[in-house]
Amino acid sequence: DITQVRCREGWQYLCVILDLYSRKVVGWATSRVNSADLVIRTLKKTWDARKPDGSRLLFHSDQGSQYRAKETISWLNNRQVTISMSRKGNCWDNACSESFFAQYKKEWMNNLNELSRSEMTVQSRFYIENYYNSVRMHGTLGNVSPMQYELMN
Known part of the structure; x- marks a missing residue:
């Protein structure tokens, strides 16, 4: 999914791909x-x-x-990936991504002053x-981080 963050120069967009098995941003x-x-x-980054x-x-x-x-x-399609899309206008179908973005903004971005686009990327x-992949504990994963969960399973 994609979210937007207001920066000094205007909006900057963040696109993430989550592995639903481990909740890791891959x-x-x-x-x-x-x-x-x-x-x-x-x-491409995820594939690599x-x-x-x-x-x-x-x-x-x-x-x-x-x-x-x-x-x-x-x-x-060129990589034979099955495509699934949410029902129109139903954010609950993409709840894991929406939850990630809510935490990203609440835990991190809202605590920072207005940033430049390059600072937002950093x-x-x-x-x-x-933090998120390696330290942040997830209740759905038994209170371990996504990286820990992948190592355990």
């Missing part, structure tokens, strides 16, 4: 523009990090134009890689 990217390009850059068998994957998103764009659909990296 790929993320930021951009000044909320577009299919942002989604595809995030998918996980090197999955696409035929065994389900990619779930909302019905935003970035996800319905022919470039995004083609990228996923802070997002720190939150995701140094």
Whole structure:
């Protein structure tokens, strides 16, 4: 999913891909523009990090134009990924991503002064890689971090 953060220069968008098994953010990217390009850059980072068998994957998103764009659909289809989209106007279908963004803003971004776009990217990296994935405990995972959960299972 994608969220927006107000920066000094205007909006900056953060796209994340979560592994629903471990709740780990397995790929993320930021951009000044909320577009299919942002989604595809995030998918590429995720693909490079996980090197999955696409035929065994389900990619779930909302019905935003970035996800319905022919470039995004083609990228996923070329890797044999099954595409799943939320019901129109139903944020509950994407609850894990919405929860991540709520925590990201509440625990991290709201505690910072207004940032530049580059500072927002640095802070997002720190939150995701140094806190959320490796330290933050999740009740749904037995009160361990996503990285700990993946190591245990």
